[in-house]
Structure formats: C-alpha cells, structure tokens
Amino acid sequence: MRSPALGAVYIHPVKSLAAQAVGEAVVEPWGLDGDRRWMLIDSASRVVTQRQQPRMALLSAEPLPGGGVVLSAPGCPALTVGVPDPARTITAVLHRNTVEVVPAAPEAHAWLGARLGAEVRLVHLDEPSHRRPVDPEFGRPGETVSLADGFPLLLTARASLDALNALVARGGHPHEGPLPMDRFRPNVVVEGTEPWAEDRWVRIAIGEVVLRVVKPCGRCVITTTDQRTAERGTEPLRTLARHRRDGKQLLFGQNLIPEGTGTIRAGDPVRVLERRPDPSPPVPR
DSSP states (O other): OOOOEEEEEEEOSBTTSOOEEESEEEEETTEETTSSOEEEEOTTSBEEOTTTOGGGGGOEEEEOTTSOEEEEOTTSOOEEEOOOOTTSOEEEEETTEEEEEEEOOHHHHHHHHHHHTSOOEEEEOSOTTTSSBOOTTTSOTTOBOOSSSSSSEEEEEHHHHHHHHHHHHHTTOGGGOSOOGGGGOOSEEEESOOTTGGGGEEEEEETTEEEEEEEEEEOOGGGGBOTTTOOBOSTTHHHHHHHSEETTEEEEEEEEEESSOEEEETTOBEEEEEEOSSOOSOOOO
C-alpha cells in the first residue's frame, strides 16, 4: 500500500450549500480559509441546513477574494454578495450554541428565499477568532470554530468509504450505492490507508500542519441526501446503524482541531504522529 496522502480538499463557503473542491487551502485556527463563514437562518434566527432544506445542495456559493461569495443555482441569475459591515450583529442559534453574526444585504435573503421557498436570511461570521469556542470537552482554552457543526475540520478516508460501500452492497440496498464522498461533506480526504485506520489516530500532520484527531463524527440525515438531485434515501444511515454505531451516534469520519496554521495541498503526505494502541469501538462487524 502506498503512503497516506491528501487526496482532496473541500470548502463550503455557505454552510450546507454545495461543496467547492480546491487544490489547496490555508488552515486557520478555526478551520480552512473560506469554509463555513456564512450560513442561513430562519425567522427565529435558528440555523437552516440540508436537514430542513435538502434543496440547499443544489445551490452554490463561489468564494471571492476578501470573503464575499457569488450565489448561483441552475437556471437562475447569479448574485454577488459582499461581506457585510460588522457594525451591527445579531444572535443566531447554531444547534446548541448561540453566536454573533452579521446579516447580509436584503437582496441575498430574497435570492435564497426564492430558491428555497422559505423565509431565510444569510449571515456572516465576522470574527472567528473569538465568536464561538470549541466544545471544552474536546478543545483547549482559546480554540474556536467557524460555523461548522462543531469542529474546525472534518477528515474522511477513501478506504473507509470503499469499505462502507461494500457493506451497503451486502446489506440488501445495493441500488443506493456506491455512495460518493460528497455525501459526508468533508474538508480533507485521505487516501492510501487501511479501512477505518483513522479510528486510531490521535495526532496527524498534513504536509507541515499538525492537527489533533479529537472525536469521531456522528452522522445525520444529510448523508442520505443526493448532493446532485437533493433526493433522499436510507443509506448510509441504515448501514452505519448496523456496523458503525456508538450509542445513538452513527459514525463516519473524524473531527480535527489544528495545532498550527499553514497551507495544505492535494498530494501532501499525511503522517500519523500519534495513534491509539488498539482500535477504538465501534469496529465493523
């Protein structure tokens, strides 16, 4: 087997909109540059994601220099959205957290609302350095996260997806597979490992950037959403429930916290600096 390497890098400029494949990205303390600095909220200022609106998968946000985005959707005129003036912030609810964010221009709200058929607002995280701390159970004092669900980066492994797809094929629902990696919305995809090797990792280096592997990623209904059609099925949650369950959590991928900053590039070596001596449960059956 060849040595582990970084196979792909993705950012999600607007949380839960289509992923953007990039050849390289700057790792900042709170995540990849340009990743999840924008999100949608509803009339009660609660986050809106593909959990509630699977059609968000069909909308794209191309990052612009300086932090703005260009919103686009099939058959619709694109809309350029600049970074809003941070003078006026509002409080938004992001899962179990509250965070101060800045509303975009009204045109952005109207464009997105028309595409989704719902009242939504687009908001921006202006100060990721202090707005939202990482869960103190897993993070260190001063560590922060952008508008990602909980941690700065999400890692998945190609070999583990191949193993999961083999389980899906054997489980009686082969018509739903093989599942592409975009179902899991990672930031970094590692190639050249054994299946589920990432379960044992504690610290890794991608290129020269060191990251802690702090927690397996519990998966939700978004993984059942075809990112090209917005249609939902039952996989991979059905198979994860049988083979990758830890209590109520169905696991695929690992959450990362950077210990430093720098640029990572597709093709960079991935070195395991520290690992657990034994596989951590759950292990595939």
